[in-house]
């Protein structure tokens with residue numbers, strides 16, 4: 388069965404949300420991914436409940452995304468947690484405190500559980516763990532310099548030494564890479580497990596950073612796919628402006644996800660670029676959607692609603708055209724069932 392969706396942010400005003408959710412359903416979406424940032428957690432808890440209710444009324448499944456929470460997920464939002472909990476921050480190999488929470492820090496994990504509590508209460512159906520990662524430096528810096536990485540906080544150092552029986556070095560080595568990867572897996576295991584304890588009907592979805600983003604995250608994707616409490620596994624192979632081989636790029640990652648989903652009995656998901664789309668290249672969206680489908684992916688979502696026109700940093704040149712193109716592609720997919 389084909390399932391399609393789109394992410395949504397930018398408005399917390401009931402009548403506008405209502406209109407937008409109707410529009411999303413009319414564009415053949417089955418679900419909506421609501422960003423649920425720290426800002427939302429602090430100031431919009433009840434509003435988020437209303438928004439989830441409105442979405443359900445329009446027949447949409449409600450996904451929630453810990454948007455840049457703790458600075459360790461994808462998203463254009465700030466983390467208040469890291470500005471007030473200095474002891475829970477990641478520490479660079481050189482000893483600097485970084486604006487991201489440590490995934491191994493128990494206090495941060497507790498904070499995440501409170502986020503899950505609030506999201507569950509708001510009416511979430513699916514928890515969308517978006518691009519969990521350790522602090523990311525610019526990739527070229529990380530590749531060139533073995534002392535540019537995180538996290539080497541006291542908690543990580545202690546855990547590392549317990550496992551490998553030597554002090555955590557400041558220079559990146561294979562043990563540290565393995566430690567970082569397993570730390571994210573352990574973190575996800577705790578999060579997904581907590582969601583299932585709250586309510587076994589709730590689902591967990593994961594979006595893995597593609598490309599070299601794995602330097603800050605998970606290199607061996609089968610470890611993530613093997614997580615028992617995970618229901619949906621995906622990635623977001625977003626193309627850069629001028630990319631000529633959309634089919635090759637999206638196809639490669641779709642194949643990888645499809646293989647994992649079959650092997651581990653999960654649902655495979657592919658994210659389609661719907662931001663910073665250059666005018667005249669909207670057709671690439673259709674190509675990407677159809678490529679993912681051809682490779683066996685049946686859960687396809689786009690970031691973000693209406694060509695991400697509400698955010699100048701990510702806006703497409705012609706948001707309406709992006710949205711119309713996506714809606715047509717989704718409609719065609721549903722017509723194939």
Ligand SMILES: [Zn+2]
Nearest residue numbers: 489538540543
């Ligand atoms: Zn740490």
